Each structure stands twice: as structure tokens, then as C-alpha cells.
Amino acid sequence: MTDTVKPVATWRKVLAAILDFATVFFGGGYAIGYLTGSVTAEGFKLEGMPALILFALVIVYFVAGSKYLGGTIWQRILYTH
Template sequence: MSDQTSSPTLTRPAFWRRGLAGLLDFITVFFVGGYAIGSLTGETTNNGFNLNGLPALVLLVLIVAYFYFGWKVWGGTIWQRILGARPVP
């Protein structure tokens, strides 16, 4: 008798999809989050935003939180879902 307890294997999408999704996620969160924080703190310029000190730290925390929740809680970030770059069981 053989005990076959197999865990589901994950099929990894192509590297270029995962890499492009990560890059686009970072760019999206950086610009959307940066502009939103800049608007709330009055640190917008004619060319976008210029964050210094605490607002810059808040943006960094926002970026880390986005990737953490995207990977661990929501099952994929926005661009992973768009590009089909999430691991599929």
C-alpha cells in the first residue's frame, strides 16, 4: 500500500510576465500613491510631486504594503491579474 499525499504543485507563469507585472505594479503604486500623498501634504509641483521626510516614508510603507497584501492576502496584484502572472495550482 502506498500513501500518496501530494501537495498541489504550482505552475509558474513565464519570467517575463512576472517581471513585467512587478515593474508595472511598482510604477503604478509609486506614481498613484506618490501623487495622492503629495496632494494630501501639499507637496505637488507642476511636474508631479516631490516628497521629503515623513511623506516619502509613508510612500515607501505604502509600496511595501501593496506588494505584501497583493501577494499574501489578495492572491495577486493588479498587474499580475491583468497579465496572468499569478501562480496557478
């Protein structure tokens, strides 16, 4: 028997991308802000090198998750049938 793989619905791909970005941006931003003393009453405020580190973290998250780990967190949750 051959199993046919159903393509993932577009809405699931878009939702996974949005949730992944929010997860890594806010989680990573708060963690970097906490480590660098940039946490404010409203959240975090990153400037200069901490902001660049967050930008690099977002890129590494998506590349490593998609290419090496079998999907990002939200892709793995939403792409299962």
C-alpha cells in the same frame, strides 16, 4: 480529469513587477503629495514623513496583494492564461 497548471513566463512576472511598482509609486506618490501639499508643476516632491509613508505604502501593496488578495493588480491581469 486533472488540470495541469502552466508556470507563468518570466517576462510576465518581470513586467507585472515593473507595472505594479510604477502604479503604486506614481499613484500613491501623487495622492500623498496632493494631501500634503507637495504637488509641483513637474509632479510631486516628497521629503521626510510623506516619503516614508510612500515607502511603507509600496511595501504594504506588494505584501498584501501577493499574500492576502490573490495577487497584485498587474499580476492578476498578466498571469491569466
